[in-house]
Amino acid sequence: MTNETHLLNSVTELMEKAGTMLPDDVHAALSRALEREPEGSFARDTLEMILQSARLSRERGLPLCQDTGVPLIIVRTFPGPAMFAVESAVREGLRRLTEKGILRQNCVDPVTGRNTGDNIGEHVPQIHFLPARGTTSIGVMFKGGGSENVSTQYALPHAGLGADRDLNGVRKCVLDAVFQAQGKGCSPGILGVCIGGDRASGYLIAKEALFRRLDEANPTPVLAELEEAVVEQANSLGIGPMGLGGSTTLLGARVASAGRHPACYFVTVSYSCWATRRARIELDDEGRISRWL
Secondary structure (H helix, E strand, O other): OOOHHHHHHHHHHHHHHHHHOOOHHHHHHHHHHHHHOOOOOHHHHHHHHHHHHHHHHHHHOOOOOOOOOEEEEEEEEOOOOHHHHHHHHHHHHHHHHHHHOOOOOOOEOOOOOOEOOOOOEOOEOEEEEEEOOOOEEEEEEEEOHHHHHOOEEEEOOEHHHOEOOOHHHHHHHHHHHHHHHOOOOOOOEEEEEEEEOOHHHHHHHHHHHOOOOOOOOOOOHHHHHHHHHHHHHHOOOOOOHHHOOOOOOEEEEEEEEEOOOOOOOEEEEEEEOOOOEEEEEEEOOOOOEEEEO
16 A cells, blocks of 8 residues: 655655756767767857756756746556555645755636646646556656747648648648747757647657657657657757857657548647756565656
8 A cells, every 4th residue: 555655755746856967868968969060169058058058957966947847746546545545745846846946836816817836737647547567656747837828739731831641741730840940949958749639638648758768769660750850850950059150950859640530630749958957667566666757
């Protein structure tokens, strides 16, 4: 049976790590990008500052970005009472980390305009429970407002882009999203893309795709090819880190697909900034962290 104290400690540790430590695969991608940019360029200087900032955050336990983002939690567990314990632990963990200063007070009531002060509000945090057998896993992502603002959705066919209902049309939409964003999403970014689904599920699936590591290949070969093409072509646009120019506009693209209605063909792009804050854990039966995923 889950021990609520162990569970709260595990969830709090998970969220604190997600908010302060850049994932190793993202750090590696930024380091490789740095080596590609010429000495003395704005792009190289910017990437050096990004990596230095990430190092200081890790060493001192500081937020990776002043915008600590909106919490998204995805839980895979066997349906039962433990779900309520996880929800309670997530809310209390958010309150504690907000009070500690690790998380900025980012939840605003849209009706009154008042900040709730603890990152808790209507439909915040978003906690999605997915049925699973065996051990419980929890994934946390904090996604900043700048990257949310440049996330977008397209409906195919799209006359303005000359995009038809096929993977080439998808590619055109994704590249347009990158071009429209320029540096406003705090590039170099990572894209989560959902092909298909409906308007609501597309965004969730696209966000969930961002949990896939940059060094983890897409299991669907045709989608793996699409990811590579998007990154290569986006990096030829010259937008560069923070929109200051350079050959690194994207660090990666993670593409997923979902069944669609015959009348609908949506392409949903969830843009994540370089400070991609995500972490996942697996729990033992008492709620302690058994391993990091």
